[in-house]
Amino acid sequence: MYNDLAGAMYEQEEKKKSDMFHRRKVLRKRICAVIFLLILLSYFVILLIDTGRYKNGLKPLITIKEETKEYDDGTVKTYYSLGWIFREYNRETIKDSEMVPFWKEIRMDDVLNRVNDGNLPAIETDYIIPDNSQMYEKVSGVLFFYNGEELLDTYKCLWSEYDCEITSSTIYPEDTDQLDPVKMGVIDNRYVFIREYRSRYTEVEESTIYLYDIKAKKLIAEYEDIRYSTIGDDNKGYIDSSKYIIKKNGKWGIDQVVKGKVTNYVDYLYDEINYDPSSKRYIFHDSNGYLVYDAFSNTKTSYIPEAISNIYVVNDEVYMMTKVPNEEEFNTYFYKVYNSAGTNIFSDDTILYLEIFSNFMVYIKNKEVCIVDFNGQKLNKEAIPIYFEMSNYGVKPLYISLNGNELKISTPKESTRTHYTDEYYYNIEDFSLTRKRVNVKETLE
Numbered sequence: 362m363y364n365d366l367a368g369a370m371y372e373q374e375e376k377k378k379s380d381m382f383h384r385r386k387v388l389r390k391r392i393c394a395v396i397f398l399l400i401l402l403s404y405f406v407i408l409l410i411d412t413g414r415y416k417n418g419l420k421p422l423i424t425i426k427e428e429t430k431e432y433d434d435g436t437v438k439t440y441y442s443l444g445w446i447f448r449e450y451n452r453e454t455i456k457d458s459e460m461v462p463f464w465k466e467i468r469m470d471d472v473l474n475r476v477n478d479g480n481l482p483a484i485e486t487d488y489i490i491p492d493n494s495q496m497y498e499k500v501s502g503v504l505f506f507y508n509g510e511e512l513l514d515t516y517k518c519l520w521s522e523y524d525c526e527i528t529s530s531t532i533y534p535e536d537t538d539q540l541d542p543v544k545m546g547v548i549d550n551r552y553v554f555i556r557e558y559r560s561r562y563t564e565v566e567e568s569t570i571y572l573y574d575i576k577a578k579k580l581i582a583e584y585e586d587i588r589y590s591t592i593g594d595d596n597k598g599y600i601d602s603s604k605y606i607i608k609k610n611g612k613w614g615i616d617q618v619v620k621g622k623v624t625n626y627v628d629y630l631y632d633e634i635n636y637d638p639s640s641k642r643y644i645f646h647d648s649n650g651y652l653v654y655d656a657f658s659n660t661k662t663s664y665i666p667e668a669i670s671n672i673y674v675v676n677d678e679v680y681m682m683t684k685v686p687n688e689e690e691f692n693t694y695f696y697k698v699y700n701s702a703g704t705n706i707f708s709d710d711t712i713l714y715l716e717i718f719s720n721f722m723v724y725i726k727n728k729e730v731c732i733v734d735f736n737g738q739k740l741n742k743e744a745i746p747i748y749f750e751m752s753n754y755g756v757k758p759l760y761i762s763l764n765g766n767e768l769k770i771s772t773p774k775e776s777t778r779t780h781y782t783d784e785y786y787y788n789i790e791d792f793s794l795t796r797k798r799v800n801v802k803e804t805l806e
Contacts (some may be wrong), residue, residue: 395648406444416459421447428466436746437467477623481571481580485517498527502551506575508550515573516555518629520567524558528570530589530598531608535631535668543589544598548605551575552618556585570607574621582616582623584609589638601641604656606634615643615656627654640672642679653679653701663703673717675735680706682717693751696724698735713751720788723761723770725751728758730770732792738790745785748774756780756805767788777806 411421421442428439435452441463450457491500496507501522504516518525529542545554552572559567572582586608589598604617604626613698627634633646643654646766651662653672667683674680679701684694696715697705706762707724714725721740722733730745749756756778760771768787773780784798 412605520557520559524561528556546580662701
């Protein structure tokens, strides 16, 4: 009987343990289910929040990792979150953003959608690169492109076995100060203007200029000729930022290349185009005359009849100086200054001497020195006579110097090395005559 009672008690105890274990198991399942539901709910809450943040152009609430992939035409930035990613496409090919699952790959990966000329030939890729320890421009029909001593790329002649070269800038007939061709340099360590020849040095010679993109390793434009904007310290021609002067269909215009994409900036309408580095403006010439173009504001001056020698910008107004040869005296010129409306502010065609400063000009008219502003208004009240004719030899009839706010005008009375001169001193704040010295003896060095 004792054994039966002990057995019953044992069974009862075991049953209690089993029931307790079962209840704990059920409780754990319920807790896990609640935790799972809370996690799931939190996940959907974060997803909902991130959806709103994406629509507002913000980053994910929780960013696990951030990556930027660079392409030839831009970048794609990716923000990794809890199972989804934000992407920002900043490429020429695609400008967009998206919120997608983490396994979604980048759209248009390694694809360029250029709008450049589709008829350009493919470059040669299967060739042996010859040794070039001397860093020549061309060896055995292969061009070498360098940045200092760094080799950027090579290029095999396409039209013939050997007849290609980094092209030189064209020379206009009036380029008397630049008689030798200017070889174009490698632009931004990326772009090269290459001239290809067919039947070179024969009567049926053909040539063309290709714009080669080193980074994309392809030709991206074709032209008849090119004109440099500036000459670098290496005596090679370079362009104005991303813009370059080119000839197409017999006329000159301006194209622009940004990240391998070529666009026409100024139509091919002109007989000549030059760039003025000091004013950062272009000079256009066609059958109507000459004008100045500002690429930043996309504005043009009126046409003027003579070739423009210098450009001056005063209070955002453009002034164009011209110099026309004096047929009566060798190596002397008549000067004019036109405003942007195309008006000669001097109203005179016989000015033989001109110096232009930041806010005034000095010239000779009727054997008298005139100081004028850029409206042509005379600033000096006193007469300043000139004692002999202008000449390019010996002593000049007028010397001008500016020291701070003091303008000095000296007028020699003789054209000999040792002479007497009159000196006039002006305060350029109001152009008042501060002092005058007469018959000062001096000897030119």
